[in-house]
Amino acid sequence: MQKKLIKVNPSDNVAVALVNLAAGDIIHFEGENITITADVKMKHKIALKDLNTGDRIIMYGVLVGKASAKIEKGGLLSTLNVKHESDKVTGKTETIGWDIPNIDKWKDRTFNGYHREDGQVGTENVWLFFPLVFCENRNIEILKDIFEKELMKPKENDYQLLLRSLVSSENGSTEAAGKSAEADLFSNIDVKFITHQGGCGGIRQDSHSLAKLLAGYVNNPNVAGATVLSLGCQNLQIQIFKDALHEINPTSTKPVLIYDQQQIGTIEAMLSSVVKDTFEAIKEANKIERTPAPLSKLTIGLECGGSDGFSGISANPTLGVTSDLLTALGATTILSEFPELCGVEQELVNRCVEDEAGVRFLELMKWYEKTVVDAGSGFDMNPSPGNIKDGLITDAMKSAGAAKKGGTSPIVGVSDYGEYISKPGLNLLCTPGNDVECTTAMVGSGANMVLFTTGLGTPTGNPIAPVVKVSSNSELARKMSDIIDIDTGGIITGEKTIDEMADEMLEFIINVASGEIKTKAAILNQNDFIPWKRGVSL
Template identity: 55%
Template sequence: MKHLVAKIHPQDNVLVALTDLPIGTPVTWDGTTVTTTERIPAKHKLALEFLAPGDPVHMYGVLVGKAREAISVGGLLTTANMQHATDSYDEHHQRRAEWQAPDVSKWQDRTFMGYHRADGSVGTSNYWLVIPLVFCENRNIQVLEEALVNNLGYARRKSYQPQTQALLELMQAGKSVEEILATDLHSAEINQQKVKPFPNVDGIRFLSHEGGCGGIRQDAQTLCGLLAGYITHPNVAGATVLSLGCQNAQVSMLQDEINKRSPKGFDKPLFILEQQKLGTEETLVSMALRQTFAGLMQANQLQRQPAPLSKLCIGLECGGSDGFSGISANPAVGHVSDLMVALGGSVILAEFPELCGVEQELVDRSVNPATAERFSSLMKAYGDSAVAVGSGFDMNPSPGNIRDGLITDAMKSAGAARKGGSSPVVAVLDYPEPVTQPGLNLLCTPGNDVESTTAEVGSGANVVLFTTGLGTPTGNPIAPVVKISSNTALAKRMPDIIDVNTGTVIDGEETIEQAGERILDYIIRVASGEEVAAVRHGQTDFIPWKRGVSL
């Protein structure tokens, strides 16, 4: 049965509207009835008690803000009458409790069909990479993409050129502006899909970027670390790297970073070409084509084989969040996180600006003081860097977040953190460090969707769970990004980008645990080769983080 409102934690003093509530609507929760004093839009919050100026506002059992002015019982919380506020935390004072792992007996013997690598890792996909070490090579990367993708059957984007041709023909036939605007062009669409000569290779990915030179030397080192994370990734069969030769991001730097991530030795095909040594563009491109084609022939020899679920590394991400994200999609993903940890897999929770206000909980869940202190140190350094340029974590919520009920960063963070479930924090990683331990890992990244997703995959995620309440098409070049809707209206409105709907929790049709188990079933299918929406659309977003302030 669907309720009108929800109270997330017993200590909360606000309710979440699950549907639009007109003024004067009586709502009841746990025997307490409140009447709305103004219209409360779905996803927004109403006061459960009178709030005087300065009074704390609690959601998810934590402080998420304070009243700027008096808010009546049943009144709407807004950016005008409420401001961001969080509790302080102490990394030296941990209150660890024994974790109660969920029952995973039904999953214990499940497997997925993955690509087994020599180092023991298992990929959910099998891609070939073409990478520039510096932005100067982006044009040559584009030339290679034009030469390879269509001819080898890897073009994924629908072609709209026939629609342009149809419009041109209408204009030449003397049609008016009004007639052209009224024309249905769907019949002109052609989806040009060729047969792939390399059926065991999922695609060729081209990681263009704007880094590699200029800036500071640390930027080049960080970029090389990220690129090494992609080259050594279990979803990657091999790579072609283009270097100009004189840039900050030297080939030796990249090779050092690859070696750091390959304790058992790196044995994938890797072709590195330096333009200033080879000479002409034609020489460079021709050699790159031959080597890449030979690499694809090698990569095509690999086939999917059964692998235990412990070989999965799941990235947790949210973007375009709304007021339902923290009570449907995120906690459902949190249950998946706990299931994966109990099965011996790895999980990555990132987006440090969106952990603001829940630091003490994560400190308390850290497996030892050193882990807690590293998390605290990275959080404080990140926050201080934002303040130093006149910003702060409080400026994180986007206009879309605010419009749909997330009116303070602490409120957004408290819901976002639920993606991490309740398991112990086994490691804290600084960007772009790799995951080396099973369990819940915290990774320092921005809240920016693409920067954070790019980082999680670079650290080893071979599947990413991406929750959204507003609709975000983000994908990744090498890892499937599963889009999880927080509400049913979004899933119906944008079915072309949504893979899983957890609006069923809001609708009263499913529990959080049931939704989480349904997501895990879907992950197993995706890890075995079922395509997600972002892959079907050719959505391959890749944005390295330069370690500047990005919220």
């Protein structure tokens, strides 16, 4: 029989409804009867004791809000009676130990990846096209049309076939609308294209930030080489990009073809050179084949988007256990979304191996929060309408569940946006909570795969790194089966444990990293890329 309530931490004074509850229901929970005082939808929270105005609300063992009105035992927590509140943190108070998980079944496992000269290993082999400035977006789109049609031979999608059949019917044609059977010209390489709205017009810091991000994409192990277009007069000068790439990897030998339109002249002259040069470079990159690599060569971004009231008790903890297994194996994992770490700073600071990392984390958090306040908002505005509707009513409550993606392992480093991560273990990376901006940033910092949890559903993907979608509940996995790769809803129903789901997830990761499974985001050709614009436009 499925449980009706769950308390995440022994010190919590609220519980999560696992099923819909009706006013008047009597629930036997932890040795006592609790009378539900109002209708409660699954995923929402009830008080386990009477709470008076100003009382602290504890969930996941941390402060997630304060009562703004009296809440009776068994009463529903909502935005009408709870306000955001989190504990203030000034520094490290203790060092938290770590129970290293048993990795005997995984320590000899490998994945088949693309080995690079600098020792990194890719889960994909991509030739990447991108502009240094938005003025070159159109030329990137022209190249996309050329290379995808001639090299990758894309199959016609079902919508094209449907329209063709309708047109044929109108014309009285009996022509069959079958799918193209042409095979890819190159089997070991993919071509991907990035466009953006940056590179000029903003403050100089934005261009330098974008240069670091794009350099990170070139240095990412999933990229075999890149074709870069420049107009010539923009803020993000070619030399700034080259300097950013050299800073990340001074000895890189990865081919990067750069074209300056104002130096070359006509668009025809530039694109002709691009096509000829890039074709030869892609032929060389196609010679690289997958070979075995240890799991320590994985760098996994940990992301959540469209979260619900179950995310913090099913999908996110599953990622946490998976992250712990990977870091114990010598791999690298990345926890980001700094607005969604508000309220759990103390635990994260205490988990930092080096005191300097904890200090930097708090400095970045304070800087970020100040910029948000200066803009007339605050971290308390982070939960979206969808989050609130599904039970995440304060930022601290959302954050406490989101942080579960990072497991319990020590934090080995803290990086700012655009910095490339190379230290094995769990790393913190300063990014927004925005799904695409965060995913974009983690891949730019070296992630060769992203694990993305969702309770409401989101189709986010990435141009160069596989994005594995993990649902917090089985209803979502059934309803949006075209975007979900892994369903952790069995944890909610009691059919599976978090450890069992983590084992399944790690097996799935190995298959994706080896090219044996294609993610749903990749099948949908979901190639999202949005840089974080930290400054203002001029």
